Amino acid sequence: MQSIGFTGKTQKYLRSPWLELGILALSVVLSYIALSLISVGATVPEGGMALANIVRLMLGFFVLSFAIAIIAVLAGIGGGVIYTPLMMAFTPVNSLIIRATGLIVAMFNGLVSSGPFMKSGVGNLKLAIICTLGYGLGGFAGAQGAIWVAGRMGLSGEGTIRLILGGIVLALGLYFLWGSKKTEWPEVKKVDRFSAKLKIPQAFYEPSIDKIINYSVKNLPLGILAMFGIGLISGFFGMGAGWAVVPGLSMIVGVPLKVAAVTSHVIIGMGDCMTVWPYILAGAIIPLFVAPWLVGQVLGGMVGAQVLIRVRSQAIRYILIGIMCYTSFGLVTDGMTKLKLITAVNSIINIIVLVVVLAVVALAIVGKLPKLGGKRQDK
Amino acid sequence: MKKPELEQPRPQLVYGEFVYWLSIIAALICTIAPIIALAFPQGDILDPHYLFSALWKGEAPNIVWQQATGGFPGGHFWLRNLSSGDAIIQFGLELGCCCAGVGLLAASISYLSQKPRSYGWAIAALVIAILIGLAAAGIYQQTA
Numbered sequence: 001m002q003s004i005g006f007t008g009k010t011q012k013y014l015r016s017p018w019l020e021l022g023i024l025a026l027s028v029v030l031s032y033i034a035l036s037l038i039s040v041g042a043t044v045p046e047g048g049m050a051l052a053n054i055v056r057l058m059l060g061f062f063v064l065s066f067a068i069a070i071i072a073v074l075a076g077i078g079g080g081v082i083y084t085p086l087m088m089a090f091t092p093v094n095s096l097i098i099r100a101t102g103l104i105v106a107m108f109n110g111l112v113s114s115g116p117f118m119k120s121g122v123g124n125l126k127l128a129i130i131c132t133l134g135y136g137l138g139g140f141a142g143a144q145g146a147i148w149v150a151g152r153m154g155l156s157g158e159g160t161i162r163l164i165l166g167g168i169v170l171a172l173g174l175y176f177l178w179g180s181k182k183t184e185w186p187e188v189k190k191v192d193r194f195s196a197k198l199k200i201p202q203a204f205y206e207p208s209i210d211k212i213i214n215y216s217v218k219n220l221p222l223g224i225l226a227m228f229g230i231g232l233i234s235g236f237f238g239m240g241a242g243w244a245v246v247p248g249l250s251m252i253v254g255v256p257l258k259v260a261a262v263t264s265h266v267i268i269g270m271g272d273c274m275t276v277w278p279y280i281l282a283g284a285i286i287p288l289f290v291a292p293w294l295v296g297q298v299l300g301g302m303v304g305a306q307v308l309i310r311v312r313s314q315a316i317r318y319i320l321i322g323i324m325c326y327t328s329f330g331l332v333t334d335g336m337t338k339l340k341l342i343t344a345v346n347s348i349i350n351i352i353v354l355v356v357v358l359a360v361v362a363l364a365i366v367g368k369l370p371k372l373g374g375k376r377q378d379k
Numbered sequence: 380m381k382k383p384e385l386e387q388p389r390p391q392l393v394y395g396e397f398v399y400w401l402s403i404i405a406a407l408i409c410t411i412a413p414i415i416a417l418a419f420p421q422g423d424i425l426d427p428h429y430l431f432s433a434l435w436k437g438e439a440p441n442i443v444w445q446q447a448t449g450g451f452p453g454g455h456f457w458l459r460n461l462s463s464g465d466a467i468i469q470f471g472l473e474l475g476c477c478c479a480g481v482g483l484l485a486a487s488i489s490y491l492s493q494k495p496r497s498y499g500w501a502i503a504a505l506v507i508a509i510l511i512g513l514a515a516a517g518i519y520q521q522t523a
Contacts, residue, residue, distance in 0.1 A: 020403050027410045034414045048428025049435070051417060057431060058413065092437040104472070108402055111478060115399025118391045125391040125486065129503050136507065140514060147521045150439070198499075205385055212385065269398065270507065273479035277514035280476065282522055283451035284440045287468035288416055288427055291409040294472065298406035 017116070021302050028295060032059055058292045065296025066303075069109060071323075073304030074316040078240025078268055079297055080106030082323060085169045085239075088162055089330030093289075095158050096150040099238025100279035101290050103143070103272050106240030108297040110269025113305055117262045121204045124259060127249075128266040130198065130220060132274075134227030135234075135245070135267055139275030142235025147282045159338030165237055166331030172243055173324035176317065188216040188254040195220040204259070215256050223253040227267070235275045240268050315365045322361035329353050390489035390500070394482040401478035408471030416464025423465045424448050424456055441522065451522065473515070480511035 012018065035058065039051040065083070072079040084102035088095055117123035149157055195217050203214045226248045234241035242264045249260035279285055333345045363369045420427050430447040444451040457466035457473070483504040490501035 024403065024406060024410070027407060031410050031414055035417055038414070038418050045426075045428050047432065048426070049432040051420075051428070054417065054427055054431045057435075093434055094437050094439050094443075097434070097440055097443070104476075108406070108475060111398050111402040111475065112406075114482075115395040118395025119387065121385050121387045123391070123395075125388065125394055126500060129483070129500070129507060132507055133503075136510060144519065144521065151521065202388065203385060270479040270483070273476055273511050274507075274514045276476050277454075277511075277517070278520060280473070281454035281517045281520040282440065283444050283454070285454075285472065286425070286430065286434065286440070286443060287465045287472060288413060288425065288430060289434060290472060291413050291468050294409050294475065295406050298402060 017302060017306055021299075021306065024295075024299055024302070028062070028299060032062070035059075058288075061289075062292035062296045065105065065293045066300040068105070069297045069300025070304045071316065071320060072109060073113075073301060075320045077320070078106045078242040078265070079109040079300075080234075080238065080240030081169075081172070081243060082320070082327075083293070084237060085165055085327040085331055086323070088165060089327045089334055095161050096146065096279075096284045097286060097289070099146060099236075100276070100284035101293055102238030102240075103235070103276045103279060104285065104290055105293055105297050106234070106238075106268055107272035107276060108269075108294050109240065109301050110265045110267075110272065112298045112301045113265045114269050116305060117265060120262070121202065122258055122262045123266050124200065124202055124255075124263050125266070126198065126200045126202075127217070127253070127255065127259075127263050128270055130200070131223060131227045131245075131249070131253075131263075131267050132270045134224035135231040135241070135271035136274035138228035138231025139235035139271050140231075140278065142232040142237075143275050143278040145232075146236045146238070147278055147284070155338055159335045161237075162331045162335030162338065166328045166335060168233075168237070169324050169331060170328035173321045173328065175243075176324070177321050184257045186250055186254045186256070188218050191216050191218050192220070201255075206258070213256060215259065216254065218254045219252050223248065226252055231271060231275065234268075234272075238279075240272075242268060318361050318364040321364075322357050326354060326357045329357075389493055390486040390497075390504070393489045394486040394504075397482035397485050398478050401481060402475050405471045405475030405478065408474065409468055412464050412467035412471060414464070415467060419464065422463045424452060424460055424463055425465050427465075454517065454520075477511065477515060480508045480515070483508040483511070 013022065032055075035055045039055045042051040044050045065079070068079045068082045072082060080102045083105045084098060087093060087098045087102075091098075114123070118125060153160070198220065200217050201215050203212050205211075206213050227245070230241045230244040230248060233239075233244070242261075245264035245267055246257070246260045249255050249263060250257050255263070276285075330350075333342070336342045337344050360369065416423055417427060425444070425447040430443065433443040433446045438446065441451065455473070457469040460466040461470065487501045487504040487508065490497040490504060
C-alpha cells in the first residue's frame with residue numbers, strides 16, 4: 001500500500017541508493033555554502049593563501065573530481081587514469097602528492113561501485129580476492145618504490161616521471177583508439193587443476209542476450225603474477241589500473257569481458273586499500289587537499305552508476321582519447337622543461353595544440369575523421 | 380523474459396554492503412570536516428593558509444608539512460587530535476582506506492557461517508584483511 005502524500009516515484013527516491021545519494025549531494029551543497037560564508041572577511045597571514053582562494057580551489061577540485069568520476073563511469077575506466085596525468089601536466093603540485101591522491105581517486109571510485117556490482121552478481125568476490133593477492137602486493141611495492149625515488153631524485157626525478165607517464169598515457173590513448181578490440185566471450189578450452197580446484201566461476205544473467213551465463217576460469221597462477229606487475233605500475237604512478245586489469249582478466253584468466261570489467265573495480269578498490277598506506281604514512285596524503293577529490297569520486301561514481309550509465313556512447317570514448325592526448329603533450333613538455341631539455345612551452349603553442357585536439361575529437365564524434373591506415377572509423 | 384532471480388553468495392553481498400556504506404560514511408565525514416578546518420584554522424594541525432600556499436608552489440610533502448605545522452606528525456595523527464578539522468578529515472580518509480579490510484573480515488566470517496563452510500576462502504579473505512591491517516600499521520614505512 002502506498003503511504004498518503006507520496007507517489008510511487010517519490011517513494012523510490014526515499015529508498016537506497018537515491019536516499020544516500022540525496023543526503024550526500026545536499027551535504028556537499030550546504031558544505032560549500034558554509035565554506036564560502038566562512039571565507040568572507042577572513043584575515044590572511046603573511047605568506048599564506050587567502051581563505052576565499054582556498055575555498056575556490058577546493059570547489060574546483062570537487063567539480064573536477066565529480067566530472068572525472070562521471071566520464072570514467074561512462075567510458076568504463078577508473079578515475080585515476082584521468083586524474084593523475086591531468087594534475088601532473090597542468091598544476092604545479094608535487095608529483096608524489098598527486099600520485100598519492102590519484103590512488104585515493106582510483107580506490108574510492110572502485111569502493112563505491114563494489115556494493116552494486118557485488119549485488120548484481122556480475123562481480124565475483126572470489127576472483128577479486130585471489131587477484132588482489134597479486135595486485136595489492138605489487139601496488140604496495142610500487143608505492144614504496146615511488147616514495148624511495150621521490151626522496152632521492154629531486155627535480156630531475158619529477159621530470160623523468162612526467163616523461164614516462166606522458167609516454168604511458170599516449171600509448172593508452174592510442175590503445176583506446178585502435179587496439180581495444182576485445183573478445184567479449186573468451187573461449188576456455190582447458191582448465192588447469194589449480195583454477196578448477198578453487199571453484200571461482202558463478203553464473204550471472206546477461207540481459208542483452210536474455211541468458212544465464214556460466215563461464216570457466218584458467219591460468220590463475222599466471223593471472224596473479226600479471227596482477228602483481230599491474231599493481232606495481234599502478235602503485236608507482238598512482239593511477240587506477242582498470243585499463244590493464246580488464247584485458248588481463250579477460251585474456252589470461254578467460255572470464256567474460258563484462259565480469260572482467262566489473263570485477264576490476266572491486267580488485268582496484270580492495271587492492272588500493274593496501275597500496276595507499278605507504279603514501280599516508282609517509283605524509284604524501286594531505287587531508288584538506290584530498291577531501292574534495294574523495295567526495296567528488298564517491299558522489300560522481302554514484303550519480304554515474306545510477307543516472308547516466310544508460311547514455312554510454314562512442315562520443316565519450318573520443319572525448320577520453322582527446323583528454324589523454326592533450327594531457328600526454330602537457331606531461332612530455334613539462335617533463336622536458338624540468339629536465340632542462342627545452343625552455344617552458346609558450347601558452348600560444350598550448351592553445352594551438354588544444355584547438356587541434358578539440359577539432360580532431362569533434363570530427364571523430366560527427367564521423368568525419370579521415371580514414372587512418374586504411375581502417376574505417378566506427379560510428 | 381523476466382530477469383531470472385539468481386541467488387548471490389552471501390559473503391559477496393556482505394562484502395559489498397560493508398564497503399559501500401563505509402565509503403559513503405567516509406565521504407560524508409570528508410564533506411563536513413573541512414567546515415571545521417576552515418572555520419577554526421587555529422585549531423588545525425596544518426594551517427590551511429600555509430598548506431595551500433606550499434602545495435601550489437609545488438613543494439615536496441615534507442616541506443609542505445614543515446611549513447604548515449613544523450613537521451609531519453605521523454599518519455595516524457588524528458588519534459591524538461580528534462577535535463581539529465583536518466584530523467577529522469584524516470579519520471574519515473583512513474576509515475575509507477580500511478573499509479575493504481573490514482568488509483573482508485565480515486566476508487570471512489560469512490564464509491564460515493554459511494553451509495557448507497568454506498574454510499579456504501575464509502582464510503584467503505582473512506589474509507587480505509590482515510595484509511591491509513599490516514599496511515595500515517606501517518609494517519614498513521619511509522618518510523617522503
